Amino acid sequence: MGQQLMGILPMLLVFVAFYFFLIRPQQKRQKERTQMLSNLKKGDKVVTIGGLHGTIVDLSEEKVTLKVNENTRLVFERSAINSVATADDAAATKSAE
Template identity: 80%
Template structure:
């Protein structure tokens, strides 16, 4: 019985390691992405997965309309949004950067 347990133990340890190093972080990123996609609203400045910058002028459950220039509006799937670049996000990033610089001095 103990030999069987010793034979299965390395396999179980590998499974636990896979969970904590691969599966769990991926689930956290996926939840954060879904939270970000659900919280976008009109006026938000976003970047698509293709690198296109624009501001949201219309959105529904499936699609987002971005204003890229004065005369150009493009329609994307909501899942094509890579990041939201609001002034709030930029200012908090600036504050964190200043804290890091102060800590390094």
């Protein structure tokens, strides 16, 4: 009985280490990303996964339309948004400069 426990214990410790160092943080990041994508709204300044900066002018369940300059509007999948900086954050950053 003790010998079997000693054989299983290292594998159990490796699994616990993998869970806390790899699986759990990845699940947390995925949850935060899903929440960020669901909280998108018009006027948010965003960066796409391709590095394109723009402001959301229209959005639906699947698509986001970004205004990148006065004459250009591009349509992306919602999942193509990498990060968000709301208008309040941008104003705070600009006033700090």
